[in-house]
Amino acid sequence: MARADHLVSLVRASVAGDRETLRAAAEAIVADERAKKHHIVADRIERALGTVPVTPPPLTTSQPQVGPGRDTIIEIEPRVRFDDLLLSLPARENGRQLIEEHVRAEVLRAHAYEPRHRILLSGPPGNGKTSFAEAIAEALGLPFFVVRYDALIGSYLGETNARLRKLFDYVRTQPSVLFFDEFDAIGKERGDTHETGEIKRVVSFLLMQLDQLPPYVIVIAATNHAELLDRAVWRRFQMRLAFPEPDRKLLEVFLDRIICGWPEAPRMTVQKLAARLGAVSYAEALDLCQNVRRRQILGLGEISIDDALARELELWKSRVRPGTVDAERFDKAPAEADARPAKTPPRRPAKIPPAT
Numbered sequence: 001m002a003r004a005d006h007l008v009s010l011v012r013a014s015v016a017g018d019r020e021t022l023r024a025a026a027e028a029i030v031a032d033e034r035a036k037k038h039h040i041v042a043d044r045i046e047r048a049l050g051t052v053p054v055t056p057p058p059l060t061t062s063q064p065q066v067g068p069g070r071d072t073i074i075e076i077e078p079r080v081r082f083d084d085l086l087l088s089l090p091a092r093e094n095g096r097q098l099i100e101e102h103v104r105a106e107v108l109r110a111h112a113y114e115p116r117h118r119i120l121l122s123g124p125p126g127n128g129k130t131s132f133a134e135a136i137a138e139a140l141g142l143p144f145f146v147v148r149y150d151a152l153i154g155s156y157l158g159e160t161n162a163r164l165r166k167l168f169d170y171v172r173t174q175p176s177v178l179f180f181d182e183f184d185a186i187g188k189e190r191g192d193t194h195e196t197g198e199i200k201r202v203v204s205f206l207l208m209q210l211d212q213l214p215p216y217v218i219v220i221a222a223t224n225h226a227e228l229l230d231r232a233v234w235r236r237f238q239m240r241l242a243f244p245e246p247d248r249k250l251l252e253v254f255l256d257r258i259i260c261g262w263p264e265a266p267r268m269t270v271q272k273l274a275a276r277l278g279a280v281s282y283a284e285a286l287d288l289c290q291n292v293r294r295r296q297i298l299g300l301g302e303i304s305i306d307d308a309l310a311r312e313l314e315l316w317k318s319r320v321r322p323g324t325v326d327a328e329r330f331d332k333a334p335a336e337a338d339a340r341p342a343k344t345p346p347r348r349p350a351k352i353p354p355a356t
Contacts, residue, residue, distance in 0.1 A: 005177065006228065007025075007119070010022060010029065010301075012173060017329070017333075021173050021174055024106070024174065024175065024192040024216070026045060026048075026135060028214065028216060030042045030046055031043060031105070031106065031109040032047050032109070033045070033174040034110065034114045034136075035109045035110070035111075035113075036111065036112070040136075044327065049281070068167055069163070069165075069166030070170055070172030071148075071151055071170070072147065072148055072151045072152045072163055072166070072167045073145040073146060073147055073167065073170075073178070074146045074147060074148055075143055075144065075145055076144045076145075076146055077133070077144070078079065078144045078352040079134070079136045079138065079179075080131045080134040080135045080138055081135060081138060082095060082096075082099065082135040082136070082138070082139045083138075084135075085128060085131055085132065085135055086128070086246065086250050086253060086254050087128065087243075087244075087281070088242070088244065088250075089242065090242070091241045091242070091243060094133070094239055095132065095136065095239055095241075098115075098116060098119065098136065098218075098239065099140060100140045101115035101116060102115045102117075102140055102216075103140070105215070105216075110122060112214040115154075115159060115215055115238055116215075116238040117213070117215045117216070117217060117218045117219065117238070118210060118213070118218075118219050118236055118237045118238050118239070119218070119219070119220045119221070119232070119237060119238070119239040119240075119241065120183075120220075120221050120222075120237035120239070120240045120241070121133070121220065121222040121223070121241050121243055122221070122222070122223050122224075122226035122240070122242055122243065123224070123242055123243030123244055124224060124243075124244070124245060124281060125224050125281065125283070126245045126281030126282055126283025126284060127244065127246070127281050127282055127283070128282060129181075129222035130179070130181060130222065130241050130244055131132075132220075132243070133177060133179045133220040133222065134179075136177055136218065136220065137176075137177035137218075140177070140178050140218075141174075141217070142175055142177050143176040143177070144176070144177050144179065145171060145172065145176055145177065145178045145179065146179045146181065147167070147178065147179065147181070149178050149182070149185055149186070151163070152164065153186070154187075158201075160186075160198070161201065161204050161205045163352070164202070164205060164206060164209060165209070167303040168209045168212075168213065168295065169338055171213075171217050171241045172213070172214060172217060175216040175217065176217055176218070177218045177220060178217060178218065178219045178220070179220050179221075179222070180219070180220070180222065181222050182222070182223065182224070183221035183222060183223045183229070183233075184223045184224075184225045184226075184228040184229055186202055186203070186206060187201075187203060187206065187221070187229050187230055187233045188203065188228055188229070188230060189222075203230050203232075203233070206233075207230075207233065207236055208230055210236045211236065221237070241309035245279055245280065245281050246281070248274055248275070248283060251274045251277065251280070251285060252270045252271055252274045252284075254282055254285060254286075255270045255273055255274060255285060255289070256270045258285075258286065259289070262293065264304075264305045265305070266305045266306050266309050267306055268306070270271075273309075276313055276316075277300075279317070288312055288313075288316060291295075291312050291315075292305070292308045292309050292312050293308075295308040295311065295312060296308040310318075
């Protein structure tokens with residue numbers, strides 16, 4: 001028997017007259033039946049599918065129809081190419097394998113396997129998690145959907161679960177990449193005593209929905225705080241990748257790519273520049289390079305690229321980072337305490353001896 005989600009997609013596409021979605025759902029059912037060695041049923045569905053004409057949407061349709069759940073996501077045109085990303089070796093190899101599994105999904109289904117489609121990315125911010133998800137969508141030619149938490153999380157009891165249901169019902173209608181950024185916002189540990197019962201119900205419902213997603217919907221979740229995720233959430237994801245801050249070699253390559261696009265290269269080498277920056281994320285290194293170019297452009301020819309770089313590196317020393325804020329707060333408290341005058345206990349009046 002075909003999977004229930006394929007049948008639901010087939011019925012919805014038929015009712016809506018969406019022939020493209022109907023064909024995709026029917027092809028998914030055929031693949032599922034062939035994987036189960038039900039070749040006769042698969043052949044009959046393929047013959048019936050051959051009678052469905054594929055026509056473009058009518059010219060009178062100016063915009064795509066918005067169904068329930070569409071308002072909880074933002075569709076972004078994927079432009080990042082996977083080969084352009086600077087990734088650690090595990091992330092690069094797993095990404096390539098994920099793309100190959102979906103490109104050659106029919107080969108896997110012929111042996112009763114499905115491509116992996118639930119991926120968890122963890123690591124500090126600014127190191128390529130969002131770009132990785134976008135590059136997967138670009139490589140497979142799939143729509144790239146980013147979840148909007150402001151439209152997903154409701155303030156009333158059961159409202160978030162209802163919106164989650166509509167979201168997953170919508171993405172099941174077509175192959176796509178669904179991206180959850182800051183996934184710890186809804187995938188928190190259910191054993192946390194500080195969380196309400198509502199978020200625990202949301203996590204349980206989310207896990208159920210992830211289990212029921214078809215393999216042609218790739219779910220990629222990213223988090224900066226992997227320690228906050230529920231333990232059952234980890235088990236749902238078939239591929240778990242780390243995105244640490246780049247090492248010195250990767251940072252040098254990244255800086256070289258940026259500086260090669262400048263009309264004028266600074267005298268400082270990328271090796272020395274990377275050493276001056278220290279342990280930073282890709283996003284921080286990009287911010288510094290963009291600030292250098294902004295300073296030079298606004299200088300209208302009076303500021304050289306070397307002067308702009310030198311000034312920005314001086315400002316770079318005084319930048320505020322999350323770790324330094326906590327350290328300063330911790331160091332400042334004892335200093336302020338020491339600066340206060342010590343409180344002396346009140347002087348007790350001297351006892352007068354009784355008269356003799």
